[in-house]
Amino acid sequence: MSEAIQDDKVIVFKLKDEEYGIPIENVGSIERIFNITRVPRAPKFVKGVMNLRGVITPIIDLRERFGLEQIEQTESTRIIIINVDGKSIGVVVDAANDVVDVPHDIVEPSPEVVGSINADYIRGVAKVDQRLLILLNLDKVLSEEEFEQLSTID
Amino acid sequence: MESNQYLDVFIDESKENLQVVNDGLLELEKEPTNLSIVDEIFRAAHTLKGMSATMGYDDLSDLTHKMENVLDAIRHEKVSVNSDVMDVLLNSVEYLEDMTADIAEGGNGSMNVGTVVSQLKAIEAGEAIPDKYTTEAANESAATTTNDEPKTSSSNTLTVDQFEQTVLEQAKIDGQSVYHITVSLSEDCLLKVARVYMVFEVLEQSGEVIKSVPTVDELENEEFDQSFDIILVTSDNEDDLQAKIMKVSEVREVTIQPFDAEANQSIQEQEQSSDESESDEQSETPQKNESNDNGGEQKKAAGNKTIRVNIERLDALMNLFEEMVIDRGRLEQISEELNHNDLKGTVERISRISGDLQNIILTMRMVPIEQVFNRFPRMVRQLTRELGKDIDMQIEGAETELDRTVIDEIGDPLVHLIRNAVDHGIETPEERKSKGKPGQGKMLLKAFHSGNHVFVEIRDDGQGINKEKVLQKAIDNGVVSAEQSSSLSDKQINELILASGFSTAQEISDISGRGVGLDVVKSTIESLGGSIEIESEFGKGTTFSIQLPLTLSIISVMLVVVEQETYAIPLSSIIETAVIKRSEVMKAHNKEVIDFRGHIVPLVDLRNVFEVPKANDDEEDYYSVVVVRKGDQMAGLVVDSFIGQQEIVLKSLGDYLSNVFAISGATILGNGEVALIVDSNALIK
Numbered sequence: 001m002s003e004a005i006q007d008d009k010v011i012v013f014k015l016k017d018e019e020y021g022i023p024i025e026n027v028g029s030i031e032r033i034f035n036i037t038r039v040p041r042a043p044k045f046v047k048g049v050m051n052l053r054g055v056i057t058p059i060i061d062l063r064e065r066f067g068l069e070q071i072e073q074t075e076s077t078r079i080i081i082i083n084v085d086g087k088s089i090g091v092v093v094d095a096a097n098d099v100v101d102v103p104h105d106i107v108e109p110s111p112e113v114v115g116s117i118n119a120d121y122i123r124g125v126a127k128v129d130q131r132l133l134i135l136l137n138l139d140k141v142l143s144e145e146e147f148e149q150l151s152t153i154d
Numbered sequence: 155m156e157s158n159q160y161l162d163v164f165i166d167e168s169k170e171n172l173q174v175v176n177d178g179l180l181e182l183e184k185e186p187t188n189l190s191i192v193d194e195i196f197r198a199a200h201t202l203k204g205m206s207a208t209m210g211y212d213d214l215s216d217l218t219h220k221m222e223n224v225l226d227a228i229r230h231e232k233v234s235v236n237s238d239v240m241d242v243l244l245n246s247v248e249y250l251e252d253m254t255a256d257i258a259e260g261g262n263g264s265m266n267v268g269t270v271v272s273q274l275k276a277i278e279a280g281e282a283i284p285d286k287y288t289t290e291a292a293n294e295s296a297a298t299t300t301n302d303e304p305k306t307s308s309s310n311t312l313t314v315d316q317f318e319q320t321v322l323e324q325a326k327i328d329g330q331s332v333y334h335i336t337v338s339l340s341e342d343c344l345l346k347v348a349r350v351y352m353v354f355e356v357l358e359q360s361g362e363v364i365k366s367v368p369t370v371d372e373l374e375n376e377e378f379d380q381s382f383d384i385i386l387v388t389s390d391n392e393d394d395l396q397a398k399i400m401k402v403s404e405v406r407e408v409t410i411q412p413f414d415a416e417a418n419q420s421i422q423e424q425e426q427s428s429d430e431s432e433s434d435e436q437s438e439t440p441q442k443n444e445s446n447d448n449g450g451e452q453k454k455a456a457g458n459k460t461i462r463v464n465i466e467r468l469d470a471l472m473n474l475f476e477e478m479v480i481d482r483g484r485l486e487q488i489s490e491e492l493n494h495n496d497l498k499g500t501v502e503r504i505s506r507i508s509g510d511l512q513n514i515i516l517t518m519r520m521v522p523i524e525q526v527f528n529r530f531p532r533m534v535r536q537l538t539r540e541l542g543k544d545i546d547m548q549i550e551g552a553e554t555e556l557d558r559t560v561i562d563e564i565g566d567p568l569v570h571l572i573r574n575a576v577d578h579g580i581e582t583p584e585e586r587k588s589k590g591k592p593g594q595g596k597m598l599l600k601a602f603h604s605g606n607h608v609f610v611e612i613r614d615d616g617q618g619i620n621k622e623k624v625l626q627k628a629i630d631n632g633v634v635s636a637e638q639s640s641s642l643s644d645k646q647i648n649e650l651i652l653a654s655g656f657s658t659a660q661e662i663s664d665i666s667g668r669g670v671g672l673d674v675v676k677s678t679i680e681s682l683g684g685s686i687e688i689e690s691e692f693g694k695g696t697t698f699s700i701q702l703p704l705t706l707s708i709i710s711v712m713l714v715v716v717e718q719e720t721y722a723i724p725l726s727s728i729i730e731t732a733v734i735k736r737s738e739v740m741k742a743h744n745k746e747v748i749d750f751r752g753h754i755v756p757l758v759d760l761r762n763v764f765e766v767p768k769a770n771d772d773e774e775d776y777y778s779v780v781v782v783r784k785g786d787q788m789a790g791l792v793v794d795s796f797i798g799q800q801e802i803v804l805k806s807l808g809d810y811l812s813n814v815f816a817i818s819g820a821t822i823l824g825n826g827e828v829a830l831i832v833d834s835n836a837l838i839k
Contacts, residue, residue: 037828038719039807040764041815049807049830051822054477058810087809 012133013080013096016068020093021102021126021133028081028088030096033073047092052081059090065141066121084138091141100133102126107135164209165258166462167201172254173528174198176247179240180531186235189228196225202250204374208351211263214253219375220274221246227278241539242273244532318364318385322413325387330361333392334413337399338381340406347376352402360395361388380406385413465558468519475508475515476803479708482508483800483824512708512801520555520704523601523610526565527552530572530599537576544583545576545595554601556608560702563682564610567675571612571698572599574672579616579696589693591615607684607726608704613697619690621647628653645786648688652676683724683818685784685835709804711821713797713829714780717766720829721793722802722821727834729781729788731796736775748790750781758837759792763816782834789838804831 010021011030036048036059045064049056059079063070076095081088107124123137178195185191199222206214221243227233249267257263322332335357339349350373357363364385368378388395392410399408482505489501527549534547556564580586580595587593598613621644628634628650634642642650652672679686683703690696703709703726711722712731732750739746739757746757757779760766779790802821807814807830818833 035827037820037830039811039814039817039830040766042811046811049811049820049828051826051828054480054822056805056807056820056822056828058808089810 008102009099010102010133010135011080011096012098012100012131013078013093015062015066015094019131019133021100021135022080022082022138024099026082026084026138028083031079031081031090033077033079033092050079050090052088052090055088057081057088057090059092062091062093062141082138100128100131102128102133102135161209161257163462164205165254167205168214168254168257169251171198171202171205172247172251175202175250176244176532177528179243179247180535182235183237183240183535189231192225192229196222196229199225200371204370206263207374207376208347210345210348211253211257213264213267214250214257215374217246217249217253217267217271217274220271220278221250223278224274233277237539239277242270242277244535246270246274247532321364322385322387330387330389331391332364332413333386333388333395333410335384335386335395335399336381336407336409337384337405338407340404341380343380343404345404346378347374349402349404350374350382353399353405356398356402357384357386357388357395360390360398361386468515468558472515472519475512476708478508479512479801479803480822480824483802484826485824487824516557516704516708517555519558521558521561522552523554523556523561523564523608524552526561526568527599527601529565530568533569534572534576534597537573541577542582543576543580543595544593545580545597547597547599549599551601554603554608556702557704560608560682560704563678564700564702567678567700568599568610568612570672570675572597575612575614575616575696575698579614579618581617603704608702610700610702611697612700613695615695618692618694618696619648619651619688620692624648624650645688648690651688652686680835708801710799711802711831712780712799713823714760714778714791714793715795715797716760716764716793717769719764719766720797720823720827721760721764722800722829722831723780723782723791723834724818724831725799727782727784729783732779732781732790734777734779734790736777739777748779750788750790753788755781755788755790757790757792760832761792763837782838784835784838787838789834791832791834791837802829802831 009024011024011027012019012021014020031052034050036050038048039046039058042048045061047059047061047064050059051057061070071094074094076097077092078096079090079092080096081090106128107126109124121137121140123135126133126135175195175198178191178198182188182191182195199218203215203218203222206212206218224233224239224243228235228239233239246267249265249270253263253265256265325332337353339346343349354363354370364387366373366385367383372378373382386395390398396408396410399405485501486505489497531547531549534545537543538545575597580597581589581591583593586595596615598611600609600611600613602609625634625639625642625647628647629636629639633650633653652675676686679700679702685701687699687701688696689699710725712725712728714721714723734748739748741747742754742756746759747754748757749755757777761768778793778795780793780796781788781790783789802823804819805821806819807817816833816836817830819831820828821831823829
């Protein structure tokens with residue numbers, strides 16, 4: 001992640017009670033959830049695949065990924081299509097409805113106590129207008145091991 | 155350099171020409187006395203030389219030139235064809251191929267070819283360099299082959315021989331004009347050859363070049379000063395021609411005058427009576443490389459009606475068409491729901507037309523497997539010489555067509571299998587004789603269509619697979635356990651050699667045992683949606699049989715429902731579907747099996763394999779079974795219901811999910827949902 005990206009706009013999404021941010025450059029689109037086809041024997045956090053305008057796109061359940069409890073889909077459930085390394089992946093989030101400017105200087109390193117979440121995922125924490133945003137490191141959300149795991153399931 | 159725009163064409167054509175040379179040489183080896191083959195090789199080599207010289211690839215043209223000299227010597231029976239000569243020639247072709255490949259990859263095609271060049275020279279010099287020819291036939295080209303004779307390129311007159319005379323007369327009868335054109339290039343011209351090439355291009359568009367002085371050969375080698383002369387038959391007029399030629403940059407002057415064929419008639423006659431005739435009032439330069447020139451010209455003139463299309467464009471077309479197939483599915487569904495007659499009729503028509511369109515697009519991407527097969531005879535020949543074996547390789551069905559994508563991928567596995575057959579399959583001549591077999595081994599490479607598939611077989615009459623040894627090795631290497639091994643069929647044992655972690659070669663040889671086993675072959679073929687089988691009889695030989703899909707992108711499938719989920723099973727692997735009473739299901743070895751037309755077929759419940767969440771626990775009285783096969787083996791896939799047959803576009807699951815068990819891909823159904831494609835091969839053990 002370059003410095004320039006760091007103080008750019010982020011898309012804010014909700015997962016349980018917390019708000020997360022991902023750089024807008026990495027976001028392809030935000031979709032409503034529909035017709036996900038389950039992929040048998042895939043890792044649990046892979047919710048399945050979806051037809052995204054003719055492209056088969058894998059969908060990751062971030063709640064499962066972060067070890068949060070499952071909830072029913074709601075009106076506000078969204079899939080954020082993110083592009084990492086030229087590949088598209090959809091992540092399921094509780095809600096996505098905001099774009100926030102995060103000035104570079106207010107980003108603080110992630111606190112040590114982040115519960116079950118591997119601190120690697122987190123680039124930093126920013127406090128913007130009384131909201132605490134957890135900025136994600138997309139490369140790490142699907143970390144190397146995860147990529148490997150994903151491509152060697154059988 | 156503006157020749158860049160010709161680079162693609164150059165590379166394609168060079169490859170074609172090299173292939174012709176290659177095929178010709180192998181042919182020649184079988185029939186060393188058939189000089190018409192030499193002519194053909196010569197022509198291809200000649201074209202190649204000319205093109206590479208024009209493009210400025212000196213090493214390439216040099217080597218071709220040396221080769222040409224040897225070929226010429228063969229043609230004039232100065233050098234006899236034996237396997238040493240063939241070795242050197244084939245070796246040169248290999249160098250040429252490497253150079254072309256280098257150029258294709260953006261290199262300059264330069265290579266150290268000293269050894270092979272000196273070998274070629276040695277062959278050529280093996281006989282005295284010919285000055286005179288005794289045979290009548292050789293007489294005609296005598297003057298030309300000695301390229302070193304002093305040029306009088308400044309000469310502005312031309313003579314024509316009998317054949318050319320006839321052409322000229324015919325042209326006059328047809329109302330075309332014959333011109334004698336003298337083109338002078340400006341003195342500071344750097345790329346004379348390129349200019350000549352461009353001038354010829356222009357001329358060939360307007361008519362036919364009958365003759366040039368100096369010869370095309372010499373022009374290509376830049377063996378001329380600033381000007382050259384051409385006889386052209388054309389229907390254009392002088393001024394037009396003049397203007398056209400002057401458009402080529404660095405042309406200083408063009409003079410065009412009508413060529414008087416009649417006046418030449420007398421010269422011609424004189425010439426015939428006395429070969430060295432120069433008694434004409436015009437000073438002459440008898441440059442008569444007719445056989446070469448005509449050969450070259452004919453090749454250019456005989457353009458077949460094809461165009462080269464970049465494969466990317468075809469891919470783009472295919473992608474667009476795939477989108478359309480998906481929407482077609484959707485349209486069909488909608489019209490079914492709406493039940494409107496006109497709509498239905500139109501949709502049916504669209505379906506039919508797009509079906510035809512699909513056929514055309516698919517066939518457009520088809521290329522004969524020849525492309526891949528072509529390189530094998532030489533490879534086998536080389537291997538046999540290295541290994542001291544004697545193998546007669548036959549190729550059948552090289553014209554069989556396959557999708558370009560499959561062709562691109564299938565080369566390496568085939569190389570592997572063929573090397574394997576040469577190295578481990580076929581024995582040395584002594585060994586063969588001691589076994590009472592003919593000393594020369596036979597290898598057959600065969601391709602044929604069958605249904606929606608193409609089969610490629612590699613058959614040898616070598617020693618076959620030693621089952622005990624294979625089994626022992628498999629147990630040693632932990633590929634199978636000793637208990638498992640007792641229940642394996644012969645076929646299964648043969649197929650162990652394809653298992654990963656297995657390699658039977660006693661010692662690692664250069665040819666095949668390079669640590670990469672046949673498992674790579676198997677996985678490549680399977681990744682193409684194909685399969686491989688081995689039949690072998692110990693002592694008699696082995697047959698590898700590869701089954702490949704005709705195309706990779708659009709396939710016919712049977713859609714089935716398992717609980718709430720829809721899966722697609724490729725039609726190619728389905729034998730039939732059946733509905734079977736629960737009471738007819740039997741148990742064997744604790745597995746559910748059915749009696750299917752006299753065969754015991756194990757049942758595989760997709761619900762369990764795919765861990766489908768259960769919607770209800772009701773046990774139904776009937777099983778819906780899709781009987782699939784992999785080779786001789788069958789399995790019955792238990793599903794909930796059948797939807798029907800459909801053409802679908804095969805899509806990959808993407809990089810993240812590339813290795814899901816028993817799923818080979820996905821497709822988008824008419825309603826926009828994704829259905830997974832079942833890889834039934836993975837379900838049959």
